[in-house]
Amino acid sequence: MISRGTGFKLAILATPLAAGILSLHAFGEPAGRSVRAAAAAISYPAREHGTFVIRARRGSDYPAFAAQTLEGFTRSLVAWGAPLGVVPPPRVTVLLLDSPDDLERFGLDPAGLEGGGMADPAAGVIALVSEGRTHHPDHDARALRHCMTRLALAPVLQRTAATPWVAEGLASYFEVTPPGSGGSGLRAPGDGVPSLAPVLEAAAQDFRGVAGVPLSEAARLWVAFLVEKMPAEFFSWLRAPVAERFEECFGERGELEARWREWARRPK
Amino acid sequence: MSPWEDTSAGIDKQTRPRRLNAINVLLLLNIAGFVATGFLTRENSEALAFLEFAPRQAIGQLKLWQFLTHPFVQVITLWFPFAFIPAAYGLFTLGGELEARAGARRILAYYLAFAAYGAMAHAAWQYLAVTPAREVRTLGLLPPAYALLLLAALRFPERPLLLLFVFPVRTLTGILLMGVALLACCAVYFPAGVASILGASVAAVAVEKLEGRLDRWRENLSLRRERDRFLTDVETRRQVDLILEKISLKGMASLSRGEQRILRAGSELSRRERRQSHD
Numbered sequence: 034m035i036s037r038g039t040g041f042k043l044a045i046l047a048t049p050l051a052a053g054i055l056s057l058h059a060f061g062e063p064a065g066r067s068v069r070a071a072a073a074a075i076s077y078p079a080r081e082h083g084t085f086v087i088r089a090r091r092g093s094d095y096p097a098f099a100a101q102t103l104e105g106f107t108r109s110l111v112a113w114g115a116p117l118g119v120v121p122p123p124r125v126t127v128l129l130l131d132s133p134d135d136l137e138r139f140g141l142d143p144a145g146l147e148g149g150g151m152a153d154p155a156a157g158v159i160a161l162v163s164e165g166r167t168h169h170p171d172h173d174a175r176a177l178r179h180c181m182t183r184l185a186l187a188p189v190l191q192r193t194a195a196t197p198w199v200a201e202g203l204a205s206y207f208e209v210t211p212p213g214s215g216g217s218g219l220r221a222p223g224d225g226v227p228s229l230a231p232v233l234e235a236a237a238q239d240f241r242g243v244a245g246v247p248l249s250e251a252a253r254l255w256v257a258f259l260v261e262k263m264p265a266e267f268f269s270w271l272r273a274p275v276a277e278r279f280e281e282c283f284g285e286r287g288e289l290e291a292r293w294r295e296w297a298r299r300p301k
Numbered sequence: 302m303s304p305w306e307d308t309s310a311g312i313d314k315q316t317r318p319r320r321l322n323a324i325n326v327l328l329l330l331n332i333a334g335f336v337a338t339g340f341l342t343r344e345n346s347e348a349l350a351f352l353e354f355a356p357r358q359a360i361g362q363l364k365l366w367q368f369l370t371h372p373f374v375q376v377i378t379l380w381f382p383f384a385f386i387p388a389a390y391g392l393f394t395l396g397g398e399l400e401a402r403a404g405a406r407r408i409l410a411y412y413l414a415f416a417a418y419g420a421m422a423h424a425a426w427q428y429l430a431v432t433p434a435r436e437v438r439t440l441g442l443l444p445p446a447y448a449l450l451l452l453a454a455l456r457f458p459e460r461p462l463l464l465l466f467v468f469p470v471r472t473l474t475g476i477l478l479m480g481v482a483l484l485a486c487c488a489v490y491f492p493a494g495v496a497s498i499l500g501a502s503v504a505a506v507a508v509e510k511l512e513g514r515l516d517r518w519r520e521n522l523s524l525r526r527e528r529d530r531f532l533t534d535v536e537t538r539r540q541v542d543l544i545l546e547k548i549s550l551k552g553m554a555s556l557s558r559g560e561q562r563i564l565r566a567g568s569e570l571s572r573r574e575r576r577q578s579h580d
Contacts, residue, residue, distance in 0.1 A: 038519060041515075042512070042515060043410065045511070046414050046508075050368075050414075050421060053425070054360055057424055057425060058360050058363070061360060061361075061424070061428035061429075065428040065430075068429045068430070069432065134435060137432040137434065
């Protein structure tokens with residue numbers, strides 16, 4: 034049997050523990066999020082470059098590179114998308130991070146990371162994660178263009194007949210071939226051109242990861258064909274209400290796919 | 302440094318109990334936990350997950366037993382035995398001496414409380430600094446064992462100790478040096494362990510600082526109560542004598558309600574005194 038004195042001491046010993054557990058239970062996650070966000074903001078100070086707020090490690094020279102890449106690309110993308118109503122995003126936060134863990138510190142989900150970058154159109158955030166590797170300007174510029182395309186076209190694609198392949202295809206296409214660059218969007222002959230059906234029916238997550246690379250490449254080729262060979266129909270379809278069917282704009286799917294394959298197989 | 306004879310009055314007596322006591326039970330549980338962890342987690346690393354301390358499970362889902370069970374699930378890495386063996390040896394020697402003075406139940410309470418406070422510090426660190434996906438578990442027996450050794454060192458600071466079985470130092474100095482080494486190793490190999498060791502150590506220091514004060518406070522409180530009761534009894538007796546005198550002069554009917562109440566209190570006092578004299 035526990036004496037009154039022992040009980041009293043046990044109560045004294047257990048009270049701070051119980052208070053700590055209850056506090057962590059109630060406020061641990063929100064407090065942790067705030068602390069991690071504050072620590073991340075200190076680790077990655079913000080620098081303003083026009084409409085871009087770029088957060089990078091102190092001393093990094095990458096913000097200037099990112100700002101230059103994004104400013105030029107956004108101008109050409111807006112010029113290309115003017116008929117669709119594409120406007121430059123009013124304010125974009127660009128995170129140049131060292132590790133995917135830092136994404137969580139900024140309230141982003143690392144699962145959305147794609148090719149080292151991710152875009153959150155709702156929050157107006159683009160993140161580029163280097164994961165300890167040396168910065169590679171070409172790779173990083175592609176990732177930035179991919180994310181910026183997603184961010185800038187998100188409002189337009191949401192209100193049109195767009196399906197996942199359009200967003201993925203446009204982002205992948207402009208990643209490699211920025212508007213006005215004069216690139217063909219073709220790839221070397223001899224590579225197999227995949228079937229169109231799985232591309233058109235794919236969900237957004239099907240384009241993710243290693244398994245999604247062929248699908249993503251097919252979406253890029255398909256969008257390249259539409260942008261370069263059927264721009265009027267493509268723009269008309271993008272402007273059309275959601276209910277409008279694919280065939281009504283582009284014609285019969287089998288014939289269209291045959292034309293696409295022939296175009297894609299042409300030498301550069 | 303003082304010699305043994307000056308620091309231990311009972312040098313000729315056994316300082317470590319030989320029975321199946323709390324320290325021996327803790328050691329057996331820890332060794333069994335080490336073996337069980339090694340075997341069970343070889344095929345399935347999550348086999349003992351329900352006993353290990355995962356902060357967001359233990360607190361978020363209120364799996365509160367993990368606060369007490371986690372020190373018995375050990376870390377299976379190459380460096381861990383180098384920490385486990387000195388910790389177990391320290392528990393066996395210093396812990397045993399502490400138990401001989403404090404008692405088995407108190408040692409068990411200390412050990413489990415230090416484990417729980419270490420776990421809470423670990424949880425606070427994980428919640429505040431680490432994202433859920435990167436959450437790590439605790440350091441097995443090291444936080445509560447170190448805290449118990451620290452408590453013993455605070456109780457017997459002048460006791461001689463052979464640091465690394467070679468260098469004679471004061472126990473407090475030796476344990477503090479080992480703590481610094483442990484924290485440095487943790488900072489390099491297992492950063493998540495730093496918070497739990499610090500949390501358990503702070504709890505040990507708090508116990509050492511507060512337990513004596515609590516005992517003195519309770520003692521003073523009981524002394525004050527006894528003194529107040531004694532003074533009340535003396536006053537009651539004096540008033541009862543006056544009332545009895547009044548009864549002999551004017552009879553029972555002359556007593557006011559207040560005087561009757563005092564008379565009843567006097568009767569109760571006499572009964573209590575009779576009971577005490579019988580006991």
